[in-house]
Amino acid sequence: MKTPIYLDNHATTQLDPRVLEAMLPYFTEHFGNSASRNHEFGWAAEQGVEKARKQVADLIGATPKEIIFTSGATESNNLAIKGVAEMYAEKGNHIITAATEHKAVLDTCKKLEKSGYRVTYLPVKGDGLIDLDMLREAITDKTILVTVMYANNEIGVIQPVAEIGAICRERGVLFHTDGVQAVGKVPVDVNKDKIDIMSITAHKLYGPKGVGALYVRRKNPRVQLTAQMDGGGHERGMRSGTMNVPGIVGLGEACAICQREMAEESKKLQGMRDRLRTRLEAGLDELYLNGSWEHRLPHSLNISFAYVEGESLLMGINDVAVSSGSACTSATLEPSYVLKALGLGDDIAHSSIRFGIGRFNTNEEIDYVADKLINVVTKLRELSPLYEMAKEGIDLSKVSWVNH
Amino acid sequence: MAYSDKVLDHYNNPRNVGSMDKSSDSVGTGMVGAPECGDVMKLQIRVNDASGIIEDAKFKTFGCGSAIASSSLATEWLKGKTVDEALQIKNTDIVNELSLPPVKIHCSVLAEDAIKAAINDYRSKQTVKADVGQMEHAVA
Numbered sequence: 001m002k003t004p005i006y007l008d009n010h011a012t013t014q015l016d017p018r019v020l021e022a023m024l025p026y027f028t029e030h031f032g033n034s035a036s037r038n039h040e041f042g043w044a045a046e047q048g049v050e051k052a053r054k055q056v057a058d059l060i061g062a063t064p065k066e067i068i069f070t071s072g073a074t075e076s077n078n079l080a081i082k083g084v085a086e087m088y089a090e091k092g093n094h095i096i097t098a099a100t101e102h103k104a105v106l107d108t109c110k111k112l113e114k115s116g117y118r119v120t121y122l123p124v125k126g127d128g129l130i131d132l133d134m135l136r137e138a139i140t141d142k143t144i145l146v147t148v149m150y151a152n153n154e155i156g157v158i159q160p161v162a163e164i165g166a167i168c169r170e171r172g173v174l175f176h177t178d179g180v181q182a183v184g185k186v187p188v189d190v191n192k193d194k195i196d197i198m199s200i201t202a203h204k205l206y207g208p209k210g211v212g213a214l215y216v217r218r219k220n221p222r223v224q225l226t227a228q229m230d231g232g233g234h235e236r237g238m239r240s241g242t243m244n245v246p247g248i249v250g251l252g253e254a255c256a257i258c259q260r261e262m263a264e265e266s267k268k269l270q271g272m273r274d275r276l277r278t279r280l281e282a283g284l285d286e287l288y289l290n291g292s293w294e295h296r297l298p299h300s301l302n303i304s305f306a307y308v309e310g311e312s313l314l315m316g317i318n319d320v321a322v323s324s325g326s327a328c329t330s331a332t333l334e335p336s337y338v339l340k341a342l343g344l345g346d347d348i349a350h351s352s353i354r355f356g357i358g359r360f361n362t363n364e365e366i367d368y369v370a371d372k373l374i375n376v377v378t379k380l381r382e383l384s385p386l387y388e389m390a391k392e393g394i395d396l397s398k399v400s401w402v403n404h
Numbered sequence: 405m406a407y408s409d410k411v412l413d414h415y416n417n418p419r420n421v422g423s424m425d426k427s428s429d430s431v432g433t434g435m436v437g438a439p440e441c442g443d444v445m446k447l448q449i450r451v452n453d454a455s456g457i458i459e460d461a462k463f464k465t466f467g468c469g470s471a472i473a474s475s476s477l478a479t480e481w482l483k484g485k486t487v488d489e490a491l492q493i494k495n496t497d498i499v500n501e502l503s504l505p506p507v508k509i510h511c512s513v514l515a516e517d518a519i520k521a522a523i524n525d526y527r528s529k530q531t532v533k534a535d536v537g538q539m540e541h542a543v544a
Contacts, residue, residue, distance in 0.1 A: 307466060308466070309442055309443070309466055309467050309468055309471075310442075311442075311468035311469065312415070312467065312468050312469050312471075312472060315407070315415060315468070315469040316415075335442070345439070345440065346439065346440030346441070346442075347439030347440055347442075350439070350440075350442045382421065383418060383421055383464055383465060383466075383472060384464060384465070384466045385435065385444055385445070385446035385464040385465065385466055386439060386444055386466045387466075388423065388464060396439060401437065401438030401439070401440075401444070402435070402436050402437065402438070402517075402521070
Protein backbone atom coordinates (compact mmCIF):
# COMPACT_ATOMS: atom_id res chain seq x y z
CA MET A 1 0.00 0.00 0.00
CA LYS A 2 1.30 3.43 -0.97
CA THR A 3 0.64 6.69 0.86
CA PRO A 4 -0.72 9.31 0.54
CA ILE A 5 -4.10 7.69 -0.02
CA TYR A 6 -6.51 9.50 -2.29
CA LEU A 7 -10.09 9.63 -1.00
CA ASP A 8 -11.12 12.95 -2.54
CA ASN A 9 -12.80 11.65 -5.67
CA HIS A 10 -15.53 14.30 -5.60
CA ALA A 11 -12.85 16.90 -6.23
CA THR A 12 -11.30 15.08 -9.13
CA THR A 13 -10.40 11.56 -10.18
CA GLN A 14 -7.26 9.92 -11.43
CA LEU A 15 -7.16 9.57 -15.21
CA ASP A 16 -7.82 5.94 -16.13
CA PRO A 17 -4.79 4.58 -18.02
CA ARG A 18 -7.17 3.22 -20.67
CA VAL A 19 -8.44 6.75 -21.24
CA LEU A 20 -4.91 8.05 -21.62
CA GLU A 21 -4.21 5.29 -24.15
CA ALA A 22 -7.20 6.39 -26.24
CA MET A 23 -6.16 10.05 -26.08
CA LEU A 24 -2.48 9.74 -27.00
CA PRO A 25 -2.79 9.40 -30.80
CA TYR A 26 -4.85 12.60 -30.90
CA PHE A 27 -1.96 14.66 -29.55
CA THR A 28 0.48 13.51 -32.23
CA GLU A 29 -0.67 11.44 -35.21
CA HIS A 30 -4.24 12.76 -35.43
CA PHE A 31 -3.51 16.34 -34.49
CA GLY A 32 -5.86 17.84 -37.06
CA ASN A 33 -8.54 20.43 -36.49
CA SER A 34 -11.88 18.65 -36.45
CA ALA A 35 -13.37 21.60 -38.32
CA SER A 36 -11.01 21.09 -41.29
CA ARG A 37 -13.38 19.46 -43.76
CA ASN A 38 -11.05 19.07 -46.71
CA HIS A 39 -8.19 16.81 -45.66
CA GLU A 40 -7.34 13.56 -43.87
CA PHE A 41 -6.04 15.28 -40.75
CA GLY A 42 -9.33 17.04 -40.15
CA TRP A 43 -11.34 13.91 -40.92
CA ALA A 44 -9.38 11.78 -38.45
CA ALA A 45 -9.89 14.36 -35.72
CA GLU A 46 -13.56 14.69 -36.59
CA GLN A 47 -13.96 10.93 -36.41
CA GLY A 48 -12.47 10.91 -32.93
CA VAL A 49 -14.83 13.70 -31.84
CA GLU A 50 -17.91 12.03 -33.32
CA LYS A 51 -17.09 8.69 -31.73
CA ALA A 52 -16.78 10.45 -28.36
CA ARG A 53 -20.05 12.28 -28.93
CA LYS A 54 -21.79 8.95 -29.33
CA GLN A 55 -20.04 7.49 -26.28
CA VAL A 56 -21.20 10.40 -24.11
CA ALA A 57 -24.72 10.25 -25.54
CA ASP A 58 -24.97 6.50 -24.99
CA LEU A 59 -24.07 6.80 -21.31
CA ILE A 60 -27.01 9.13 -20.65
CA GLY A 61 -29.58 7.82 -23.12
CA ALA A 62 -29.27 10.81 -25.45
CA THR A 63 -28.59 11.11 -29.19
CA PRO A 64 -25.14 12.28 -30.34
CA LYS A 65 -26.52 15.49 -31.84
CA GLU A 66 -27.66 16.55 -28.37
CA ILE A 67 -24.11 16.64 -27.00
CA ILE A 68 -22.19 19.95 -27.02
CA PHE A 69 -18.54 19.80 -25.98
CA THR A 70 -17.24 22.46 -23.59
CA SER A 71 -14.21 23.11 -21.39
CA GLY A 72 -15.83 21.59 -18.30
CA ALA A 73 -18.80 21.80 -15.99
CA THR A 74 -18.36 25.43 -14.98
CA GLU A 75 -18.65 26.45 -18.61
CA SER A 76 -21.51 23.98 -19.15
CA ASN A 77 -23.45 25.40 -16.21
CA ASN A 78 -22.84 28.97 -17.34
CA LEU A 79 -23.87 28.18 -20.90
CA ALA A 80 -26.99 26.33 -19.78
CA ILE A 81 -28.26 28.93 -17.33
CA LYS A 82 -27.23 32.14 -19.09
CA GLY A 83 -28.03 30.60 -22.46
CA VAL A 84 -31.60 29.80 -21.40
CA ALA A 85 -32.01 33.12 -19.59
CA GLU A 86 -31.11 35.10 -22.71
CA MET A 87 -32.90 32.88 -25.19
CA TYR A 88 -36.17 32.79 -23.27
CA ALA A 89 -36.07 36.33 -21.85
CA GLU A 90 -39.31 37.21 -23.61
CA LYS A 91 -41.11 34.30 -22.00
CA GLY A 92 -40.06 35.10 -18.47
CA ASN A 93 -37.34 36.15 -16.08
CA HIS A 94 -37.64 33.68 -13.21
CA ILE A 95 -35.19 30.86 -12.40
CA ILE A 96 -35.46 28.30 -9.60
CA THR A 97 -32.44 26.63 -8.05
CA ALA A 98 -31.44 25.10 -4.70
CA ALA A 99 -29.37 26.40 -1.80
CA THR A 100 -26.91 23.51 -2.00
CA GLU A 101 -25.91 23.91 -5.65
CA HIS A 102 -22.31 24.23 -6.74
CA LYS A 103 -20.92 27.77 -6.95
CA ALA A 104 -20.83 27.51 -10.73
CA VAL A 105 -24.64 27.47 -10.60
CA LEU A 106 -25.22 29.78 -7.63
CA ASP A 107 -22.85 32.50 -8.80
CA THR A 108 -24.21 32.32 -12.33
CA CYS A 109 -27.70 32.85 -10.89
CA LYS A 110 -26.48 35.73 -8.75
CA LYS A 111 -24.97 37.37 -11.82
CA LEU A 112 -28.31 37.08 -13.62
CA GLU A 113 -30.08 38.65 -10.64
CA LYS A 114 -27.96 41.74 -11.18
CA SER A 115 -29.30 42.07 -14.71
CA GLY A 116 -32.94 41.88 -13.67
CA TYR A 117 -33.68 38.16 -13.44
CA ARG A 118 -35.45 36.81 -10.38
CA VAL A 119 -34.03 33.70 -8.72
CA THR A 120 -35.66 31.46 -6.10
CA TYR A 121 -33.19 29.49 -3.98
CA LEU A 122 -35.07 26.48 -2.64
CA PRO A 123 -33.99 25.41 0.83
CA VAL A 124 -33.24 21.72 1.40
CA LYS A 125 -34.58 19.41 4.08
CA GLY A 126 -32.38 17.96 6.81
CA ASP A 127 -31.47 15.07 4.53
CA GLY A 128 -30.22 17.44 1.82
CA LEU A 129 -33.09 16.88 -0.60
CA ILE A 130 -35.38 19.58 -1.93
CA ASP A 131 -39.07 19.58 -1.07
CA LEU A 132 -41.04 18.87 -4.26
CA ASP A 133 -44.10 20.75 -3.00
CA MET A 134 -41.97 23.84 -2.48
CA LEU A 135 -40.73 23.47 -6.03
CA ARG A 136 -44.30 23.21 -7.35
CA GLU A 137 -45.29 26.32 -5.41
CA ALA A 138 -42.25 28.26 -6.56
CA ILE A 139 -43.03 27.86 -10.28
CA THR A 140 -44.85 30.86 -11.73
CA ASP A 141 -45.87 31.80 -15.27
CA LYS A 142 -42.60 33.77 -15.44
CA THR A 143 -40.44 30.73 -14.63
CA ILE A 144 -38.22 29.72 -17.54
CA LEU A 145 -35.75 27.35 -15.88
CA VAL A 146 -35.34 25.02 -12.94
CA THR A 147 -31.72 24.09 -12.23
CA VAL A 148 -31.17 21.47 -9.52
CA MET A 149 -28.09 19.28 -9.36
CA TYR A 150 -28.35 15.52 -9.84
CA ALA A 151 -26.06 14.63 -6.92
CA ASN A 152 -24.36 16.91 -4.43
CA ASN A 153 -20.59 17.30 -4.47
CA GLU A 154 -20.21 17.67 -0.70
CA ILE A 155 -22.70 15.25 0.80
CA GLY A 156 -23.37 12.95 -2.16
CA VAL A 157 -27.16 13.01 -1.90
CA ILE A 158 -29.13 12.31 -5.07
CA GLN A 159 -32.02 14.69 -5.69
CA PRO A 160 -35.40 13.30 -6.85
CA VAL A 161 -34.46 14.20 -10.41
CA ALA A 162 -37.16 12.22 -12.23
CA GLU A 163 -39.86 13.85 -10.10
CA ILE A 164 -38.37 17.30 -10.66
CA GLY A 165 -38.23 16.57 -14.39
CA ALA A 166 -41.88 15.50 -14.40
CA ILE A 167 -42.99 18.64 -12.57
CA CYS A 168 -41.06 20.86 -14.98
CA ARG A 169 -42.40 19.05 -18.03
CA GLU A 170 -45.95 19.38 -16.78
CA ARG A 171 -45.55 23.10 -16.15
CA GLY A 172 -43.69 23.78 -19.39
CA VAL A 173 -40.48 24.88 -17.67
CA LEU A 174 -37.02 23.79 -18.83
CA PHE A 175 -35.05 21.58 -16.46
CA HIS A 176 -31.26 21.79 -16.24
CA THR A 177 -29.28 19.55 -13.93
CA ASP A 178 -25.62 19.67 -12.98
CA GLY A 179 -24.85 16.00 -13.51
CA VAL A 180 -21.16 16.22 -12.71
CA GLN A 181 -21.10 13.94 -9.67
CA ALA A 182 -23.73 11.48 -10.87
CA VAL A 183 -22.98 10.74 -14.52
CA GLY A 184 -20.85 7.62 -14.80
CA LYS A 185 -21.50 6.71 -11.14
CA VAL A 186 -25.23 5.96 -11.16
CA PRO A 187 -27.57 5.27 -14.09
CA VAL A 188 -28.66 8.58 -15.62
CA ASP A 189 -31.20 8.62 -18.43
CA VAL A 190 -32.23 11.99 -19.81
CA ASN A 191 -35.54 10.63 -21.08
CA LYS A 192 -36.54 8.70 -18.00
CA ASP A 193 -35.49 11.63 -15.82
CA LYS A 194 -37.07 14.20 -18.18
CA ILE A 195 -33.90 16.27 -18.22
CA ASP A 196 -33.70 19.02 -20.83
CA ILE A 197 -30.13 20.22 -20.26
CA MET A 198 -27.34 18.54 -18.29
CA SER A 199 -23.76 19.48 -17.44
CA ILE A 200 -21.02 16.84 -17.49
CA THR A 201 -17.29 17.00 -16.88
CA ALA A 202 -14.62 14.45 -17.77
CA HIS A 203 -12.32 14.69 -14.76
CA LYS A 204 -14.91 13.45 -12.29
CA LEU A 205 -15.29 10.19 -14.21
CA TYR A 206 -11.64 9.25 -14.66
CA GLY A 207 -11.17 11.42 -17.73
CA PRO A 208 -8.92 14.45 -18.29
CA LYS A 209 -9.39 17.95 -16.87
CA GLY A 210 -10.40 20.82 -19.11
CA VAL A 211 -13.13 19.09 -21.07
CA GLY A 212 -16.82 18.65 -20.45
CA ALA A 213 -20.13 18.45 -22.21
CA LEU A 214 -23.60 19.88 -22.16
CA TYR A 215 -26.57 17.75 -23.10
CA VAL A 216 -29.13 19.94 -24.89
CA ARG A 217 -32.46 18.28 -25.73
CA ARG A 218 -33.47 18.49 -29.41
CA LYS A 219 -37.02 17.15 -29.27
CA ASN A 220 -40.01 17.49 -26.94
CA PRO A 221 -39.06 20.16 -26.15
CA ARG A 222 -36.40 21.50 -28.49
CA VAL A 223 -34.09 23.56 -26.30
CA GLN A 224 -32.30 26.59 -27.68
CA LEU A 225 -29.46 28.39 -25.99
CA THR A 226 -27.91 31.76 -26.67
CA ALA A 227 -24.20 31.20 -27.22
CA GLN A 228 -21.96 32.78 -24.60
CA MET A 229 -18.88 32.98 -26.85
CA ASP A 230 -18.87 34.34 -30.38
CA GLY A 231 -16.75 32.77 -33.07
CA GLY A 232 -16.76 30.07 -35.69
CA GLY A 233 -20.17 28.67 -34.82
CA HIS A 234 -18.98 25.24 -33.72
CA GLU A 235 -21.25 22.83 -31.88
CA ARG A 236 -24.51 23.82 -33.59
CA GLY A 237 -23.63 27.46 -32.97
CA MET A 238 -23.87 27.06 -29.22
CA ARG A 239 -20.18 26.85 -28.42
CA SER A 240 -17.60 28.34 -30.71
CA GLY A 241 -13.95 27.46 -30.43
CA THR A 242 -11.63 24.83 -31.90
CA MET A 243 -12.42 21.45 -30.42
CA ASN A 244 -10.17 20.03 -27.71
CA VAL A 245 -9.87 16.79 -29.68
CA PRO A 246 -7.66 14.70 -27.34
CA GLY A 247 -9.70 15.83 -24.33
CA ILE A 248 -12.99 15.03 -26.05
CA VAL A 249 -11.70 11.60 -27.08
CA GLY A 250 -10.73 11.07 -23.42
CA LEU A 251 -14.17 12.12 -22.20
CA GLY A 252 -15.77 9.71 -24.65
CA GLU A 253 -13.58 6.79 -23.63
CA ALA A 254 -14.12 7.57 -19.93
CA CYS A 255 -17.89 7.50 -20.50
CA ALA A 256 -17.68 4.21 -22.41
CA ILE A 257 -15.71 2.59 -19.56
CA CYS A 258 -18.20 3.87 -16.98
CA GLN A 259 -21.08 2.51 -19.00
CA ARG A 260 -19.50 -0.94 -19.27
CA GLU A 261 -18.36 -1.17 -15.65
CA MET A 262 -20.83 0.92 -13.67
CA ALA A 263 -22.95 -1.91 -12.31
CA GLU A 264 -19.99 -3.82 -10.96
CA GLU A 265 -17.98 -0.79 -9.93
CA SER A 266 -20.75 0.87 -7.95
CA LYS A 267 -21.24 -2.34 -5.95
CA LYS A 268 -17.51 -2.44 -5.17
CA LEU A 269 -17.37 1.23 -4.16
CA GLN A 270 -20.46 0.94 -2.04
CA GLY A 271 -18.93 -2.04 -0.28
CA MET A 272 -15.82 -0.03 0.57
CA ARG A 273 -17.88 2.95 1.68
CA ASP A 274 -20.03 0.83 3.97
CA ARG A 275 -16.88 -0.84 5.32
CA LEU A 276 -15.44 2.57 6.19
CA ARG A 277 -18.64 3.67 7.92
CA THR A 278 -18.99 0.41 9.87
CA ARG A 279 -15.38 0.52 11.07
CA LEU A 280 -15.60 4.16 12.13
CA GLU A 281 -18.84 3.58 13.99
CA ALA A 282 -17.36 0.58 15.78
CA GLY A 283 -14.38 2.64 16.97
CA LEU A 284 -15.94 6.02 17.78
CA ASP A 285 -19.08 7.46 19.35
CA GLU A 286 -20.86 10.67 18.41
CA LEU A 287 -20.52 10.41 14.65
CA TYR A 288 -23.11 12.14 12.51
CA LEU A 289 -23.79 11.15 8.95
CA ASN A 290 -24.59 14.15 6.78
CA GLY A 291 -27.24 13.81 4.10
CA SER A 292 -29.72 11.09 3.21
CA TRP A 293 -28.26 7.60 3.46
CA GLU A 294 -30.85 6.14 1.13
CA HIS A 295 -30.60 8.65 -1.71
CA ARG A 296 -26.86 8.74 -2.04
CA LEU A 297 -24.03 8.12 -4.48
CA PRO A 298 -22.43 4.73 -3.86
CA HIS A 299 -18.96 6.19 -3.23
CA SER A 300 -19.89 9.13 -0.98
CA LEU A 301 -19.64 9.53 2.75
CA ASN A 302 -19.78 12.75 4.73
CA ILE A 303 -19.38 12.41 8.47
CA SER A 304 -19.14 14.89 11.32
CA PHE A 305 -16.81 13.88 14.11
CA ALA A 306 -18.47 15.85 16.88
CA TYR A 307 -16.27 17.91 19.24
CA VAL A 308 -13.27 17.72 16.92
CA GLU A 309 -12.41 20.59 14.59
CA GLY A 310 -12.02 19.63 10.93
CA GLU A 311 -8.69 21.24 10.16
CA SER A 312 -6.95 19.69 13.17
CA LEU A 313 -8.44 16.38 12.10
CA LEU A 314 -7.04 16.73 8.59
CA MET A 315 -3.67 17.61 10.11
CA GLY A 316 -3.67 14.32 11.97
CA ILE A 317 -4.40 12.30 8.86
CA ASN A 318 -2.00 14.13 6.59
CA ASP A 319 -1.27 11.04 4.48
CA VAL A 320 -4.95 10.75 3.55
CA ALA A 321 -6.40 13.13 0.98
CA VAL A 322 -9.95 14.09 1.96
CA SER A 323 -11.87 17.35 2.27
CA SER A 324 -13.15 19.15 5.33
CA GLY A 325 -16.49 20.92 5.48
CA SER A 326 -14.71 23.58 7.44
CA ALA A 327 -13.15 26.26 5.32
CA CYS A 328 -10.98 27.38 8.21
CA THR A 329 -7.95 27.17 5.94
CA SER A 330 -9.31 30.03 3.91
CA ALA A 331 -9.44 33.41 5.56
CA THR A 332 -13.21 33.31 5.94
CA LEU A 333 -13.52 30.79 8.81
CA GLU A 334 -16.93 29.95 7.41
CA PRO A 335 -18.10 26.35 7.50
CA SER A 336 -19.59 24.81 4.38
CA TYR A 337 -22.78 26.48 3.14
CA VAL A 338 -24.05 23.08 2.03
CA LEU A 339 -23.84 21.61 5.54
CA LYS A 340 -25.37 24.77 6.98
CA ALA A 341 -28.24 24.44 4.51
CA LEU A 342 -29.00 21.03 6.06
CA GLY A 343 -29.52 22.86 9.34
CA LEU A 344 -26.28 21.68 10.93
CA GLY A 345 -24.86 23.87 13.68
CA ASP A 346 -21.59 25.57 12.82
CA ASP A 347 -19.74 23.41 15.33
CA ILE A 348 -20.89 20.16 13.72
CA ALA A 349 -20.26 21.59 10.25
CA HIS A 350 -16.72 22.49 11.33
CA SER A 351 -16.20 18.83 12.31
CA SER A 352 -17.09 17.20 9.02
CA ILE A 353 -15.04 15.20 6.57
CA ARG A 354 -16.01 14.24 3.03
CA PHE A 355 -14.81 10.88 1.78
CA GLY A 356 -14.98 10.15 -1.93
CA ILE A 357 -14.02 6.58 -2.76
CA GLY A 358 -12.86 5.85 -6.28
CA ARG A 359 -12.01 3.26 -8.86
CA PHE A 360 -8.42 2.86 -7.69
CA ASN A 361 -9.00 2.48 -3.94
CA THR A 362 -8.62 -0.83 -2.10
CA ASN A 363 -10.05 -2.36 1.08
CA GLU A 364 -6.59 -2.23 2.59
CA GLU A 365 -6.56 1.54 2.14
CA ILE A 366 -10.03 1.85 3.66
CA ASP A 367 -8.92 -0.08 6.75
CA TYR A 368 -5.81 2.05 7.12
CA VAL A 369 -7.84 5.25 6.89
CA ALA A 370 -10.44 4.01 9.39
CA ASP A 371 -7.82 2.98 11.95
CA LYS A 372 -5.94 6.22 11.55
CA LEU A 373 -9.08 8.31 11.96
CA ILE A 374 -10.13 6.44 15.07
CA ASN A 375 -6.72 7.14 16.62
CA VAL A 376 -6.64 10.80 15.70
CA VAL A 377 -10.24 11.53 16.70
CA THR A 378 -9.71 9.78 20.05
CA LYS A 379 -6.59 11.85 20.67
CA LEU A 380 -8.23 15.12 19.65
CA ARG A 381 -11.27 14.42 21.81
CA GLU A 382 -8.97 14.00 24.80
CA LEU A 383 -7.81 17.50 23.91
CA SER A 384 -11.30 18.86 23.36
CA PRO A 385 -12.97 20.93 26.08
CA LEU A 386 -16.27 20.38 24.24
CA TYR A 387 -16.05 16.60 24.45
CA GLU A 388 -15.26 16.91 28.15
CA MET A 389 -18.26 19.19 28.71
CA ALA A 390 -20.55 16.93 26.71
CA LYS A 391 -19.45 13.95 28.75
CA GLU A 392 -20.21 15.94 31.92
CA GLY A 393 -23.74 16.31 30.59
CA ILE A 394 -23.48 20.01 29.74
CA ASP A 395 -25.71 21.10 26.86
CA LEU A 396 -23.28 22.99 24.66
CA SER A 397 -26.06 24.89 22.92
CA LYS A 398 -26.99 26.50 26.24
CA VAL A 399 -23.48 27.72 27.10
CA SER A 400 -22.95 31.45 26.63
CA TRP A 401 -19.70 31.46 24.67
CA VAL A 402 -17.28 34.33 24.72
CA ASN A 403 -17.08 35.24 21.05
CA HIS A 404 -14.08 37.09 19.85
CA MET B 405 -1.30 24.69 4.43
CA ALA B 406 2.25 24.21 5.58
CA TYR B 407 2.68 24.21 9.35
CA SER B 408 5.88 25.26 11.08
CA ASP B 409 7.88 22.56 12.83
CA LYS B 410 6.99 24.06 16.20
CA VAL B 411 3.25 23.95 15.46
CA LEU B 412 3.61 20.34 14.35
CA ASP B 413 5.57 19.49 17.48
CA HIS B 414 2.90 20.94 19.79
CA TYR B 415 0.14 19.29 17.75
CA ASN B 416 1.82 15.89 17.88
CA ASN B 417 3.00 16.20 21.50
CA PRO B 418 0.73 18.68 23.20
CA ARG B 419 2.09 19.80 26.59
CA ASN B 420 0.02 19.97 29.75
CA VAL B 421 -3.24 18.58 28.43
CA GLY B 422 -5.86 18.15 31.12
CA SER B 423 -8.20 19.73 33.59
CA MET B 424 -7.95 20.96 37.15
CA ASP B 425 -10.66 21.39 39.78
CA LYS B 426 -12.30 24.62 38.69
CA SER B 427 -13.97 25.06 42.08
CA SER B 428 -10.62 25.33 43.87
CA ASP B 429 -9.74 28.85 45.07
CA SER B 430 -6.18 28.51 43.83
CA VAL B 431 -7.27 27.51 40.30
CA GLY B 432 -8.16 30.07 37.66
CA THR B 433 -10.11 28.91 34.62
CA GLY B 434 -10.39 30.75 31.32
CA MET B 435 -12.69 29.53 28.56
CA VAL B 436 -12.71 31.58 25.36
CA GLY B 437 -13.96 31.18 21.81
CA ALA B 438 -17.10 29.51 20.53
CA PRO B 439 -17.80 26.21 18.79
CA GLU B 440 -19.43 27.94 15.83
CA CYS B 441 -16.23 29.90 15.21
CA GLY B 442 -14.27 26.67 15.16
CA ASP B 443 -12.17 27.41 18.27
CA VAL B 444 -12.74 26.94 21.99
CA MET B 445 -9.83 27.14 24.41
CA LYS B 446 -9.94 26.19 28.06
CA LEU B 447 -6.87 27.23 30.00
CA GLN B 448 -6.35 26.69 33.72
CA ILE B 449 -3.67 27.85 36.15
CA ARG B 450 -2.94 26.79 39.70
CA VAL B 451 -1.37 29.59 41.70
CA ASN B 452 0.58 29.32 44.92
CA ASP B 453 -1.34 31.73 47.14
CA ALA B 454 1.71 32.70 49.15
CA SER B 455 4.22 33.34 46.36
CA GLY B 456 1.78 34.29 43.58
CA ILE B 457 3.65 31.92 41.28
CA ILE B 458 1.80 29.79 38.73
CA GLU B 459 2.74 26.25 39.72
CA ASP B 460 0.77 24.39 37.12
CA ALA B 461 -1.10 25.09 33.90
CA LYS B 462 -3.39 22.87 31.85
CA PHE B 463 -5.33 23.28 28.63
CA LYS B 464 -7.89 21.69 26.40
CA THR B 465 -8.56 23.12 22.95
CA PHE B 466 -11.10 22.49 20.21
CA GLY B 467 -9.62 24.13 17.15
CA CYS B 468 -7.13 23.93 14.33
CA GLY B 469 -3.51 22.84 14.80
CA SER B 470 -2.37 26.42 15.34
CA ALA B 471 -4.95 26.92 18.08
CA ILE B 472 -3.83 23.73 19.79
CA ALA B 473 -0.17 24.77 19.50
CA SER B 474 -0.87 28.31 20.78
CA SER B 475 -2.57 27.06 23.92
CA SER B 476 -0.03 24.28 24.49
CA LEU B 477 2.78 26.83 24.25
CA ALA B 478 0.92 29.19 26.58
CA THR B 479 0.78 26.54 29.33
CA GLU B 480 4.54 25.99 28.98
CA TRP B 481 5.22 29.70 29.33
CA LEU B 482 2.83 30.18 32.25
CA LYS B 483 4.44 27.66 34.54
CA GLY B 484 6.88 29.30 36.96
CA LYS B 485 5.74 32.85 36.17
CA THR B 486 4.03 35.12 38.65
CA VAL B 487 0.52 36.20 37.78
CA ASP B 488 1.79 39.69 36.94
CA GLU B 489 4.49 38.29 34.67
CA ALA B 490 1.93 36.07 32.98
CA LEU B 491 -0.14 39.13 32.09
CA GLN B 492 2.83 40.39 30.05
CA ILE B 493 2.54 37.49 27.56
CA LYS B 494 1.41 38.99 24.26
CA ASN B 495 -0.18 37.23 21.32
CA THR B 496 2.66 38.51 19.12
CA ASP B 497 5.12 36.52 21.25
CA ILE B 498 3.15 33.39 20.37
CA VAL B 499 2.97 34.35 16.68
CA ASN B 500 6.76 34.76 16.59
CA GLU B 501 7.55 31.61 18.53
CA LEU B 502 5.27 29.41 16.39
CA SER B 503 5.81 31.31 13.08
CA LEU B 504 2.05 31.58 12.62
CA PRO B 505 0.87 32.84 9.22
CA PRO B 506 -1.49 35.86 9.08
CA VAL B 507 -4.67 33.74 8.80
CA LYS B 508 -3.76 32.07 12.10
CA ILE B 509 -3.09 35.17 14.17
CA HIS B 510 -6.55 34.87 15.71
CA CYS B 511 -5.34 31.63 17.36
CA SER B 512 -2.67 33.53 19.24
CA VAL B 513 -5.15 36.26 20.21
CA LEU B 514 -7.41 33.57 21.60
CA ALA B 515 -4.54 32.14 23.66
CA GLU B 516 -3.76 35.58 25.10
CA ASP B 517 -7.45 36.02 25.91
CA ALA B 518 -7.49 32.62 27.61
CA ILE B 519 -4.52 33.55 29.80
CA LYS B 520 -6.21 36.82 30.82
CA ALA B 521 -9.51 35.05 31.46
CA ALA B 522 -7.83 32.44 33.67
CA ILE B 523 -6.01 35.13 35.68
CA ASN B 524 -9.19 37.19 36.04
CA ASP B 525 -11.01 34.14 37.33
CA TYR B 526 -8.24 33.43 39.83
CA ARG B 527 -8.13 37.04 40.99
CA SER B 528 -11.89 37.33 41.39
CA LYS B 529 -11.82 34.21 43.58
CA GLN B 530 -9.08 35.79 45.69
CA THR B 531 -11.06 39.02 46.06
CA VAL B 532 -14.15 37.11 47.14
CA LYS B 533 -12.03 35.15 49.60
CA ALA B 534 -10.57 38.39 50.99
CA ASP B 535 -14.05 39.93 51.27
CA VAL B 536 -15.38 36.84 53.00
CA GLY B 537 -12.34 36.90 55.29
CA GLN B 538 -13.00 40.54 56.17
CA MET B 539 -16.64 39.82 56.80
CA GLU B 540 -15.79 36.93 59.05
CA HIS B 541 -13.32 39.14 60.85
CA ALA B 542 -15.96 41.86 61.28
CA VAL B 543 -18.49 39.36 62.60
CA ALA B 544 -15.93 37.97 65.02
